[in-house]
Amino acid sequence: GAVVSQHPSRVICKSGTSVKIECRSLDFQATTMFWYRQFPKQSLMLMATSNEGSKATYEQGVEKDKFLINHASLTLSTLTVTSAHPEDSSFYICSAPLWGSNQPQHFGDGTRLSIL
Amino acid sequence: AQSVAQPEDQVNVAEGNPLTVKCTYSVSGNPYLFWYVQYPNRGLQFLLKYITGDNLVKGSYGFEAEFNKSQTSFHLKKPSALVSDSALYFCAVRDGGANTDKLIFGTGTRLQVFP
Numbered sequence: 355g356a357v358v359s360q361h362p363s364r365v366i367c368k369s370g371t372s373v374k375i376e377c378r379s380l381d382f383q384a385t386t387m388f389w390y391r392q393f394p395k396q397s398l399m400l401m402a403t404s405n406e407g408s409k410a411t412y413e414q415g416v417e418k419d420k421f422l423i424n425h426a427s428l429t430l431s432t433l434t435v436t437s438a439h440p441e442d443s444s445f446y447i448c449s450a451p452l453w454g455s456n457q458p459q460h461f462g463d464g465t466r467l468s469i470l
Numbered sequence: 471a472q473s474v475a476q477p478e479d480q481v482n483v484a485e486g487n488p489l490t491v492k493c494t495y496s497v498s499g500n501p502y503l504f505w506y507v508q509y510p511n512r513g514l515q516f517l518l519k520y521i522t523g524d525n526l527v528k529g530s531y532g533f534e535a536e537f538n539k540s541q542t543s544f545h546l547k548k549p550s551a552l553v554s555d556s557a558l559y560f561c562a563v564r565d566g567g568a569n570t571d572k573l574i575f576g577t578g579t580r581l582q583v584f585p
Contacts, residue, residue: 363511386571388573396577397576397578398514400572400574403572449514458504458516459514459571459573460516461506461513461514463512464512
């Protein structure tokens with residue numbers, strides 16, 4: 355079945371470091387991917403919609419310069435957390451819908467980001 | 471704006487008993503509703519969806535959900551709970567019209583099944 359691979363699964367780094375998270379659709383093409391952030395014991399907050407070949411669409415309140423999104427191919431989207439600080443520590447999840455209306459989204463396994 | 475509400479933060483049920491996880495929705499137009507499950511430190515797994523057709527939707531792992539238009543509800547159910555069903559469950563509605571895949575998630579309900 356359709357699979358979305360997210361890498362790395364866990365990152366621990368120092369404050370000020372930039373961290374890149376990759377999201378790949380393994381056996382299907384995704385012109386759109388979504389990036390979510392999940393705080394402990396809370397729901398998923400949509401951060402942005404990643405669009406292949408064009409700029410990402412950010413949700414209100416999400417800093418574009420802080421969370422850089424690149425969707426250079428039909429199977430890969432990346433989220434870069436620039437100059438990360440402890441408040442950026444969170445669980446980040448990507449998803450991609452299968453082609454066709456009303457198809458469910460398939461989610462990566464998430465990335466646990468811990469900034470010291 | 472589209473929204474879903476999950477009124478229960480946690481649901482506790484004994485193994486073998488039926489379970490229900492509640493979800494109500496608010497949409498303009500036709501609702502496109504989904505249930506997902508999340509295990510610890512994992513992404514979400516799709517369980518089932520309602521787009522149109524029969525109000526009772528059957529999904530993965532023995533789960534089903536009943537779409538009730540008059541009550542604007544889409545409760546998740548299973549006739550006999552398993553300990554392995556313990557996880558976080560999210561109800562979601564598709565945001566916008568037919569040309570968007572954005573999902574709006576509920577706050578989640580933690581299901582705890584006791585042996």
